[in-house]
Amino acid sequence: MPFQNRAIPPTSKSPNATRIGFGSGYGFYMINTHHAKSGASMPGFNCSLRREYKTDRAFKTFFSFGLEYFIHGLNYYSYYFKPDSIKIYDKSLMTYKYSLMVHELGLPLQLKILFKRSDNSLFSPYMILGYHFRYLITSNLNISQNNVLVKKDSPEINFRNSLLGAKINSFVSAGLGWQKNNLASSKHSFFIELLYKYGFSQYSFSRDYSANAMYINGTHLSLVLGYKY
Numbered sequence: 001m002p003f004q005n006r007a008i009p010p011t012s013k014s015p016n017a018t019r020i021g022f023g024s025g026y027g028f029y030m031i032n033t034h035h036a037k038s039g040a041s042m043p044g045f046n047c048s049l050r051r052e053y054k055t056d057r058a059f060k061t062f063f064s065f066g067l068e069y070f071i072h073g074l075n076y077y078s079y080y081f082k083p084d085s086i087k088i089y090d091k092s093l094m095t096y097k098y099s100l101m102v103h104e105l106g107l108p109l110q111l112k113i114l115f116k117r118s119d120n121s122l123f124s125p126y127m128i129l130g131y132h133f134r135y136l137i138t139s140n141l142n143i144s145q146n147n148v149l150v151k152k153d154s155p156e157i158n159f160r161n162s163l164l165g166a167k168i169n170s171f172v173s174a175g176l177g178w179q180k181n182n183l184a185s186s187k188h189s190f191f192i193e194l195l196y197k198y199g200f201s202q203y204s205f206s207r208d209y210s211a212n213a214m215y216i217n218g219t220h221l222s223l224v225l226g227y228k229y
Contacts, residue, residue, distance in 0.1 A: 015054040015118060017182065019064065019191070021226030022047050029074045029218045035211035036078040037094055042101065044072035046222060050108065059119040062112040068132070072220060073101035079211045080143055080150060089211070096150065098210075101140040102157055102203070107133040110173070118181045128193065130173040136203065143209075155205035160215055162201075171199040182228065193224040
């Protein structure tokens with residue numbers, strides 16, 4: 001029997017979908033070197049729930065929105081001022097290790113552009129662009145010296161340049177992805193994304209024991225695995 005090309009059956013479901021994602025992240029931080037040194041990223045984590053809608057007839061452009069939880073952090077060395085002590089900013093005294101984890105809630109607005117149609121291709125690579133509102137929830141901070149815990153706290157985190165409030169700002173994202181499409185012959189689909197996120201504002205916390213003007217700026221690289229249905 002001669003070989004015949006067989007077309008992939010088109011999708012029998014709505015192209016709109018719900019996307020659940022889980023990922024890890026790595027931060028690239030810039031800190032105020034007058035008050036800190038040796039900044040290093042700690043492993044991050046994010047999870048998201050998004051609703052996706054087709055915006056064209058070619059099954060190549062989709063818009064999504066939803067919610068995202070993002071936790072990230074860094075280690076750095078800085079001052080630690082004991083109660084009722086005088087704040088002396090001598091860099092030789094930056095011997096205390098700060099381990100700061102930041103918890104955020106985000107609202108992602110994303111545009112996805114596929115390189116292959118999703119209605120008759122089993123797999124589609126794509127690019128994704130996004131604008132994300134971010135809300136700083138809380139933080140976890142451990143301060144130690146010579147591996148001995150000195151202070152444990154949950155300081156209030158704020159943005160240096162606020163948007164609709166001291167805890168609200170935004171970042172933009174861009175990345176590449178690859179997805180298995182939900183066709184009539186294949187009911188389950190998944191995706192993988194590599195995203196770069198750039199924030200518009202530094203964030204900081206203020207405590208009597210820490211240095212003033214301790215501003216931190218970070219960009220993030222995230223690898224996300226997810227399921228689409």
